[in-house]
Amino acid sequence: MSPYQLVYGKSCHLHVEIEHKAIWVLKKLNLDWGAASSQRLNDLNELDEFLLKAYESSAIYKEKMKKYHDEKIEKREFVAGDLVLLFNSRLHLFPGKLKSKWTGPFRVTQVFPHGAIELENKEGTRFKVNGQRIKVYLGKYEIVQEAIEAYYLDEV
Known part of the structure; x- marks a missing residue:
């Protein structure tokens, strides 16, 4: 199977093959697979935390703007x-x-x-x-x- 598949007439990478290439590179460079996988999980968790903080800050911003707008409306x-x-x-x-x-x-x-x-x-x-x-x-x-x-x- 080639590293590229045709989806709607366009070539794309499959995640399995990219991961396979990553394993091949790790073996070639004699790196520890366990340490690399734990580092990858830590990076993904850090990314999730960053997205959660961004979501919370946008919610806080929306609440402040709504409060400001509601104060300006004449009763x-x-x-x-x-x-x-x-x-x-x-x-x-x-x-x-x-x-x-x-x-x-x-x-x-x-x-x-x-x-x-x-x-x-x-x-x-x-x-x-x-x-x-x-x-x-x-x-x-x-x-x-x-x-x-x-x-x-x-x-x-």
Whole structure:
């Protein structure tokens, strides 16, 4: 049997043959097989310990980053009847540079566990949103008529 086998059309080494070559080298150099095998086991155990320490340190790092991230999140508590603004996160191809990304105001009608909140608009339509997408509205709840002004170049 050759030292190379074809696996999926590619040649590869078999571990048995590599170990056989290692034994042949040990015999040729008159080295102690027992000492070499115990050294090999010690190296493998040391490698396992290194991998375990790396895994533990990555777990500790993830815990610290989660704690840091959770501290930076604002705790928002809403009660039914609060006025809020909703963040419009839709992708716009040509958004207005100075256009506000907050729409509303909306009235909170119900607060669900785990951050879901039901809102109601001025027409009475109700919908649910994630509590992280809204913020408190400090203005008055009144119907605002939008005034659109157009200036034409030939008038100026």
